[in-house]
Amino acid sequence: MDTFPDRQLTGRVLIIIAALWCLPLVADTPTPEEIFSIEDLEIARQLREAGLAGDGGFEIVADLTTRIGPRLAGSPADAKAVAWAQRLLTDMGFDRVWLEPVTFPAWSRxxxxxxxxxxxxxxxxxxxxxxxxxxxxxxxxxxxxxxxxxxxxxxxxxxxxxxxxxxxxxxxxxxxxxxxxxxxxxxxxxxxxxxxxxxxxxxxxxxxxxxxxxxxxxxxxxxxxxxxxxxxxxxxxxxxxxxxxxxxxxxxxxxxxxxxxQINETATSHNVIAELTGTDLSDEIIALGAHLDSWDVGTGALDDGAGIAIITEAVDLIRRSGHRPRRSIHVIYFAAEEVGLWGGRAWAEAHHENFPRYQVAAESDFGTGRIYEISARVVDEAWQVIEAIQAELAPLGIDLGGRRAFGGPDFIPSLPYGLAVADLRQDGTTYFDYHHTENDTLDKIDPEDLAQNAAAYAVFTWLAAQSPIGFGSGERLLAEEAANAAADNNP
Ligand SMILES: [Zn+2]
Missing domain, CATH: 3.50.30.30 (Glucose Oxidase; domain 1)
Structure with missing residues (x-):
């Protein structure tokens, strides 16, 4: 028996008000099934499971940090890393692999x-x-x-x-x-x-x-x-x-x-880029980045061998699935990030006139902490696509973030040109225990964490490549704002 009828009534009224309040929100957020085909969602779910079952690209970062070791931009080891990367991506069966030159002042200790x-x-x-x-x-x-x-x-x-x-x-x-x-x-x-x-x-x-x-x-x-x-x-x-x-x-x-x-005023290295060519929208590109260079101490396992492993494994998961994406996918190993985002700057200069073709970009450069959130800077119409992608990432423990994103350090120089970007934010609680130290070595990488990252990038990349809605050119960040973001996120 209810002895507090007034309270019950108030409760019902509140529920009705809350329901009315939520109705337009619910109606505004399409389900993944309303945006993507059932087949594309099924493939995304298979990629997620295959990614979790794999090693997240651990063999790649193990090989890089063992055969090449530390690879300060402009050093002989950096040049070896570029050759290593070109061979790796070619052997993995990407459709095209090429180098783009980057010049910068090289420093050595x-x-x-x-x-x-x-x-x-x-x-x-x-x-x-x-x-x-x-x-x-x-x-x-x-x-x-x-x-x-x-x-x-x-x-x-x-x-x-x-x-x-x-x-x-x-x-x-x-x-x-x-x-x-x-x-x-x-x-x-x-x-x-x-x-x-x-x-x-x-x-x-x-x-x-x-x-x-x-x-x-x-x-x-x-x-x-x-x-x-x-x-x-x-x-x-x-x-x-x-x-x-x-x-x-x-x-x-x-x-x-x-x-x-020492300083060598004009050194040259290369961005290494590989393409998995798309089908009907092959002119449009989803760009994933990581940086190949490291500091001269440690072996750059977390920074950024891990990022190289994550994005490469993510795209290789798609390639191995046997399904061709609609849009093309680029894997970009940036040069000379640590010493001033030189690879990112060169890439922005070389490609910004084609940015309407570059649909959305994301860089992995934060070690191997698990991804807990996705944020994106995309055109308004495409935000619902990001929401739908997040729904497919949720089983990996990934929440929806906001519409403020930088894409990672090497895409920051592209923000003033309006490049649309996404941040797959990683747990960085312990990252700065090792960052830029002699202690940034392979043993710090947990393959299960790496696998969660690769699975998330595979799902994100696949669905972004299949999206019926373009991500367009995002909001243009003022050059000054981008420079500040670069200072905060880099050197
Ligand atoms: Zn880094």
């Missing part, structure tokens, strides 16, 4: 040495930051000035840092979506430029990474040929903690730094 000289002498685990010039022969010894972050450096009076070694101590926060990286990386990307303007002698930063191991995290920095370039290095998190404590003691702290490095 000889060595770095960082030591605290006083008040408590000790060596420090450090890596020079990419594009750091060498120190004068015999190194630099100077007092350390510790600053909280790049903003503090921008605000400091030049006389406080002139002739000193600036130490920027900002710490990257761990987050599933990697959002701690963007704010922290400003110290690495721009610290040396700002410190140079103020007359500092050199820059040290706390590593942009979340590991408590005694590994330094390298990475790139912006530089301006018109400005004096400063030697700069990253030190491991435990060493940064120690340096902070020593500074807090209140006595002057002096540090010795010696860096030997």
């Amino acid at each position: 000889d060595f770095e040495r960082v030591e605290i000289r006083s008040p408590v002498p000790q060596s420090v685990q450090a890596l020079a930051i990419g594009y750091s010039p060498p120190t004068p022969e015999g190194g630099i010894e100077a007092e350390v000035v510790m600053l909280d972050d790049l903003a503090a450096l921008e605000a400091v009076a030049p006389e406080k840092v002139a002739g000193k070694i600036v130490f920027i101590r900002n710490r990257m926060e761990r987050a599933r979506d990697g959002s701690g990286y963007g704010p922290a990386v400003q110290a690495r990307a721009r610290g040396a430029l700002v410190a140079a303007e103020k007359g500092a002698a050199a820059v040290l930063i706390r590593s942009i990474g979340t590991s408590t191991n005694r590994f330094a995290h390298t990475g790139g920095m912006r530089f301006d040929t018109g400005v004096r370039r400063l030697p700069a290095a990253a030190i491991s998190n435990p060493d940064a903690d120690q340096l902070e404590r020593l500074v807090a003691l209140g006595e002057p702290v002096t540090v010795f730094m010696e860096i030997s490095a």
Whole structure:
């Protein structure tokens, strides 16, 4: 017996209101069956299962990191990696495989040495930051000035840092979506430029990474040929903690730094591109990217051997299924990403006039964490296609994200031209423990995680290739917005 009739009535009214409220939303979201043919959905489901049952391309990243190893852009190993990639993609049976040249200033490390000289002498685990010039022969010894972050450096009076070694101590926060990286990386990307303007002698930063191991995290920095370039290095998190404590003691702290490095102003590498040719819409292209180059430390297994494996396996799953996609699919191994998105820039320059043909693009460059969300920057009419694709990705644990997406670092230079992009967002909780360190090696890759990624890319790519609705040219991102996104997402 119900003793609260009023409450029941209120409840019924609320349910009716809620139902009316939801009705237009429900009606607006077509089911996958209303967008795709039953056959295409069946193939997508088979790809999903085959992807999960496979190794996610583990053999590919194992071969790359074993036979080629570290492959800094412009190095002899980088050239070997390009030849390796061309052979791999040809042997896998893609319809066309070709190279596109990329020129950039190549940097290489000889060595770095960082030591605290006083008040408590000790060596420090450090890596020079990419594009750091060498120190004068015999190194630099100077007092350390510790600053909280790049903003503090921008605000400091030049006389406080002139002739000193600036130490920027900002710490990257761990987050599933990697959002701690963007704010922290400003110290690495721009610290040396700002410190140079103020007359500092050199820059040290706390590593942009979340590991408590005694590994330094390298990475790139912006530089301006018109400005004096400063030697700069990253030190491991435990060493940064120690340096902070020593500074807090209140006595002057002096540090010795010696860096030997080279710049070759005009190096050439290549984007390696492979095509699985489509059928009735073969002029239209779904583009998947990853970058072939790595830093010179570790073997670039997570960054970005994993991405190479994921996208290659995804397209090979489609090829092995025996079903031809309607649109063509391109697999792009970008060159020279780590040192400044040079492959991505070259690709944007070479292809932006054809962007109406490039339907949607996505890059895998975030290790092997499982994909948990899909976001996309596509024309309004195509958003329902993304929703339908997400419904087919849901069994992999993938939710629907929003309409803000960058496509991955190498597609950022294409955003001002209106390239439509999707982000298959990966769990990055542990990615920055290894990123750009000696510890980025094959043992960090779990083939089951890799398989989830490859399955998701296979389903996404197949359905995008079969979509009856074009993704068109997405919203054009302002060049400045894209440059900021590049700074946050790269170097
Ligand atoms: Zn990367």
